[in-house]
Amino acid sequence: MAASEAERTAMRRALDLAGRGPVGVNPQVGAVLLARDGTTLAEGWHRGAGTAHAEVDALSHLPHGGAAGATAVVTLEPCNHTGRTGPCALALIDAGVTRVVYALDDPVAYSHGGADRLRAAGVDVEAGVEADAARALIGPWITAARLGRPHVTVKWAQSLDGRAAADDGTSQWITGPEARADVHRRRADAGAIVVGTGTVLADDPALTARGPDGAYATQPLPVVIGARETPQDAAIRRHPRHPLFFPSHDLETVLADLHQRGVQRVFVEGGPTLASAFIAAGLADEVVAYIAPVLLGGGRLALTDIAVPTIAAARRLAVTDMQRLGDDLLVVATPIDHPRAHATLAEGA
Template identity: 55%
Template sequence: MAPAAELAAMRRALELAARGPTHGPNPRVGCVILAPDGTTLAEGYHHGAGSPHAEVAALQALTTSAAGATAIVTLEPCNHTGRTGPCSRALLAAGVTRVVVATPDPNPHAAGGIAELTGHGVDVEVGLLGEESRALNERWATAVGRGGPWVTWKWASTLDGRSAAADGSSRWITSAPARADVHRLRAEHDAVLIGTGTALTDDPSLTVRRDGVVRGPQPLRVVAGLRDLPPGARLLDGDADLLHVRTRDPHVVLAELAAREVRTVLLEGGPALAAAFLAAGLVDEVVCYLAPALLGAGPAAVGDLGIRGMPDIARLRTTSVDLVGDDVRIVARPLGRDVPPQFQPSQTSHELQEAFGVHRDR
């Protein structure tokens, strides 16, 4: 088969994979099945935990036999039985004779599909558009690889670095479009995390809302700290699940979330919790909303990091800068965190931005 046909099919598979959920215990995967002459027989993608994997979805969409066909897959076919059966065996049973895989599966419990297929005489090629595939599932792969969730720290401040006024009030530092963008961020994560201090001071709901209405799947709401929540707290409203982890140790919090198959966490806590996660080296990405406003006094966005001189400054690498309403959204990463190439188009991200009414100006 001409390499051009397989390359085009892998690009299509990545586009399909991007339609899958941006959160959850499973990766986003797409699959295209090609006939021996390079024409497309079927395609599919994974819709989320419990639904058919991409390979099975594509096989189910077939209107003809897959005997002698080539499967183009963005991630190594799984080789274990979990919520669904192994995709490697499904491909073998369908008579597929060649499989092109973008990247191996970093999950040791699911990997092995390449070896299984090769062992049964299937021609397997690995690496086609591998960088793009890794970028698509970066958060998930990072969490699986290290056994703990990916952490995105979100914060908002004025130009002079204040996250609240001197009297503690913080509503609203940023514009309505920026706040809508935060709901988009929440929708992309498995859990939203704050400390008991923020829970008691701000009484947030931490739900995903559109036009003020709680809509769609909700992230797990997580509170870390020793103090009890008052009976009337919004976090107890039943709109989403709540987990109270009674510890101040960030490692313990993430271990508890990992045990619940939480792969991504949006850290929305106050200065003390942010400082604890940063000092522990547990922040993977920072999303800052900077409002064109000044307060002159009030708490800073992050607490004491133990830095006493410029040689120890905690520098970050900026990955994107956008206008969201009147505010500037800066996305950055602590130095040492690799930045993969952007996969384009990120259809799911674009759809989420439109759904939440977020329009970017460059």
């Protein structure tokens, strides 16, 4: 049975609730329990590893038997796994829920299958409701769950003619304050911000996330890739979080290490060499480009070699967002495919 308007409204509410949860190893999930007449019985969301999942959190607000005959609206397929908490699918069955509406299938091998378990118990299940909105919320977590590495966003700022800097190397500032504020917001949302040693030596970035009222409460983990030494007085060494230094140029190894540390989102902000390496390796899940209405000419391109020898090999992207930020244009795009190559960064980083 297709989702009703009340169920779709409840799903949008569940997505709002999910956003209250922390970004981390576990997904952000929200749940709303509806009575037969479509009114809300209870709400819940997941508050982090080791705490009740969203469905169980919502059920905890009702007396025993209070969810009998109810519909559970959940942003992610109820899990079918016993870890630090029990299977949510079983909790819903035991509570007497007769219908479950969810947005996205659980991509994790050991925890998916909740929908099948619910159906086997006679529960009516509807999947895919408001899936695009749910994917926008937890897309990075899905990438990490499926690929075993963090979701990677590659960012750069460029002139209208595709330059990242003037010929003398100066680049501050190509874009205006609105674009730079957007960058800092995205930094705050990331688990780690990654640059190459070339950027550290040339620009001495602080790699903090700063808003109009000062530093954001959450700061990305600063990561430097490259064999060259970072000076002891570099601004990055004064970052509120201890920076990580990777002398290895193997990007897949770096991402695997960050994933082991619980990093789900990586924001690559390290200049043309590093950006090009991630793209050439097929490791860019999202591209964020800020385009300023200025012409620079010269040879300092925003991207260098990305392993495209001919137009037939062009890396095609789908634009997912486009905004005007002051005088600048923001374009967000995702690769249509993910060509994989050996993810090794050239020594110049």
